[in-house]
Amino acid sequence: MKSYWNEERVEELLRQLPAVRDHRSPEAIYRNIETGKPYRKKPARSWIGPAAAGVCALCIALIISPHLMTNKSAGDLTADSGQAEKASQSAAVKPDQKTFVVSNENKNNYITLAFADSDTSAVIPVSFEKKKPDESVSEALSEAENLEVPESFLSVPNLLEGVQVTADKKDLLVQVNGRLSIESVADADLLKKMLKETLTWSPYERIKLKKVQNGAGQDFYKSYGISAEMSVHKQTNRAYFSYSDSLGQEYLIPSEQTYYSVYQAIDGMKTTDGGSQTASIIEADAIASVSEREDGEQLRIQLSEKHKVEDSLEGILMIEGLLLTAKEFGYSEVLFTHAHTKKIGNYDVTKPIAVPAAPNPLPSH
Amino acid sequence: MEETFQILYDAYHQDLYQFLFYMVKDKSQAEDLTQEVYIRVLNSYHTFEGRSSEKTWLLSIARHVAIDWFRKQQTIRQRIMGTFDWDTQDVRDQHLLPDELAVQHENVREIYTALDHCTIDQRAVIILRFIQGYSIQETAAALRFSESKVKTTQHRGLKILRKQMELLREELMDDEVILERRKSRGVVKTTSGG
Numbered sequence: 001m002k003s004y005w006n007e008e009r010v011e012e013l014l015r016q017l018p019a020v021r022d023h024r025s026p027e028a029i030y031r032n033i034e035t036g037k038p039y040r041k042k043p044a045r046s047w048i049g050p051a052a053a054g055v056c057a058l059c060i061a062l063i064i065s066p067h068l069m070t071n072k073s074a075g076d077l078t079a080d081s082g083q084a085e086k087a088s089q090s091a092a093v094k095p096d097q098k099t100f101v102v103s104n105e106n107k108n109n110y111i112t113l114a115f116a117d118s119d120t121s122a123v124i125p126v127s128f129e130k131k132k133p134d135e136s137v138s139e140a141l142s143e144a145e146n147l148e149v150p151e152s153f154l155s156v157p158n159l160l161e162g163v164q165v166t167a168d169k170k171d172l173l174v175q176v177n178g179r180l181s182i183e184s185v186a187d188a189d190l191l192k193k194m195l196k197e198t199l200t201w202s203p204y205e206r207i208k209l210k211k212v213q214n215g216a217g218q219d220f221y222k223s224y225g226i227s228a229e230m231s232v233h234k235q236t237n238r239a240y241f242s243y244s245d246s247l248g249q250e251y252l253i254p255s256e257q258t259y260y261s262v263y264q265a266i267d268g269m270k271t272t273d274g275g276s277q278t279a280s281i282i283e284a285d286a287i288a289s290v291s292e293r294e295d296g297e298q299l300r301i302q303l304s305e306k307h308k309v310e311d312s313l314e315g316i317l318m319i320e321g322l323l324l325t326a327k328e329f330g331y332s333e334v335l336f337t338h339a340h341t342k343k344i345g346n347y348d349v350t351k352p353i354a355v356p357a358a359p360n361p362l363p364s365h
Numbered sequence: 366m367e368e369t370f371q372i373l374y375d376a377y378h379q380d381l382y383q384f385l386f387y388m389v390k391d392k393s394q395a396e397d398l399t400q401e402v403y404i405r406v407l408n409s410y411h412t413f414e415g416r417s418s419e420k421t422w423l424l425s426i427a428r429h430v431a432i433d434w435f436r437k438q439q440t441i442r443q444r445i446m447g448t449f450d451w452d453t454q455d456v457r458d459q460h461l462l463p464d465e466l467a468v469q470h471e472n473v474r475e476i477y478t479a480l481d482h483c484t485i486d487q488r489a490v491i492i493l494r495f496i497q498g499y500s501i502q503e504t505a506a507a508l509r510f511s512e513s514k515v516k517t518t519q520h521r522g523l524k525i526l527r528k529q530m531e532l533l534r535e536e537l538m539d540d541e542v543i544l545e546r547r548k549s550r551g552v553v554k555t556t557s558g559g
Binding site: 004005006007010011013014015016017018019020021022024026029030032033119120244245246247248250307308310312313314315 | 367370371374375378379382383386387392395396399400403404405407409425426428429430432433436463465466469470472473476477491495496498509510511513514523524526527530531534
């Protein structure tokens with residue numbers, strides 16, 4: 001039976017939906033905006049101290065007793081912190097951004113640190129141009145709260161007040177002052193993810209957490225140990241998705257899930273990462289096949305005839321997300337074939353493209 | 366600052382408000398969210414480089430403001446209900462019809478209600494395309510989608526709306542059949558006065 005409602009009739013009905021107007025005066029709206037501004041200030045530091053101390057304690061505890069984490073799901077930092085107001089946004093939207101990665105040629109000019117978006121609890125690796133050629137990860141991490149990121153982004157020092165970061169050979173030493181108290185498992189989990197993500201992109205192999213003995217809370221320290229350490233594999237076998245902050249700035253962020261093979265990872269990239277925070281960067285029919293060169297250095301991705309990848313934001317996110325995913329699986333370059341266009345973003349997609357050094361470069365801080 | 370606001374208000378305010386109203390279907394929330402957009406825009410206006418139009422820039426921010434609002438609503442619901450399936454991004458709400466819609470033809474009111482069954486992205490595309498009258502290109506720029514994604518999202522959204530309208534029509538026809546049967550059995554008296 002032929003449907004009574006076809007697309008044209010539905011479209012016609014939609015066009016008949018009435019115009020809805022705001023009858024407030026511009027003066028009244030502007031007054032509201034003005035009075036609304038204090039609400040948009042960066043969250044008061046007062047909540048960060050006690051909460052952060054608790055986070056640190058719990059993080060240490062959880063590293064030592066990982067089973068404590070298994071039955072808890074990562075929650076909403078903002079929600080769990082309660083008092084934390086939504087921070088205002090200062091970063092600019094970049095409508096025609098050409099890249100979301102740091103190229104290999106530039107790798108020595110950037111440092112990558114992980115941030116958590118307090119709106120969503122997403123962990124985002126962000127790369128910053130070094131202020132000086134010899135700037136170290138520990139220096140950058142110590143001063144991370146001063147970096148120019150959207151104000152809803154929390155850095156490790158935002159969560160660990162009184163933190164001091166130093167480096168010792170292959171270890172990053174994070175020292176924390178202050179009394180510790182447990183506040184939220186979700187916050188501790190988030191901090192752990194941020195530290196691990198920072199470590200992934202650093203030259204270091206381990207992060208050692210230490211507390212500074214100051215007399216206060218000794219019993220508590222004893223209960224949870226005086227130091228903890230975590231390490232990560234540099235090749236973490238993850239897939240990449242796009243993440244959009246509240247100002248519309250896009251980022252490429254790795255999946256929480258890891259994959260057995262690059263083929264599975266690329267398949268996984270066609271769906272979402274199981275959360276509201278990320279979006280797929282590959283249309284289901286965009287890739288015809290994936291293979292690798294015999295020497296295992298080059299990943300070959302044949303683009304589909306059905307889906308044209310354009311020189312657009314979407315196209316750049318797809319190409320660079322695939323490059324980062326290839327990097328996760330140890331490939332040094334990717335060759336795209338059957339592209340409908342020669343140029344996507346900064347790339348000539350008819351030639352092999354070297355995998356990038358890091359994701360999400362931001363301008364000099 | 367006030368001058369910048371006035372320029373933006375004069376040029377885009379009603380468009381912006383209407384977009385947010387149809388996204389969240391609540392006038393009071395739409396007012397708050399419109400202000401939120403202005404706050405974000407004014408805070409970063411000095412960095413606006415004019416590489417996209419102001420209108421698409423504003424709408425791009427409006428979309429994210431709406432998404433944030435839905436996230437918060439779902440967080441609240443999630444806490445109350447226990448779980449929320451983000452994959453469906455279902456954004457149904459139970460708001461009353463505004464005055465402008467109360468006087469419309471029944472089918473128009475039904476399509477307004479059917480919008481609840483669309484995802485956030487589908488709703489945004491449909492509002493811009495058919496209520497605001499934007500072209501595919503303008504919609505793509507405002508939502509930062511590719512044109513092909515706008516087309517796909519629009520197609521999927523319209524399909525859902527069509528299905529909902531069909532379901533409503535079937536329900537209505539079923540009701541009429543039942544009523545006719547009852548009438549024929551003398552269970553229901555006609556009210557025509559004839």
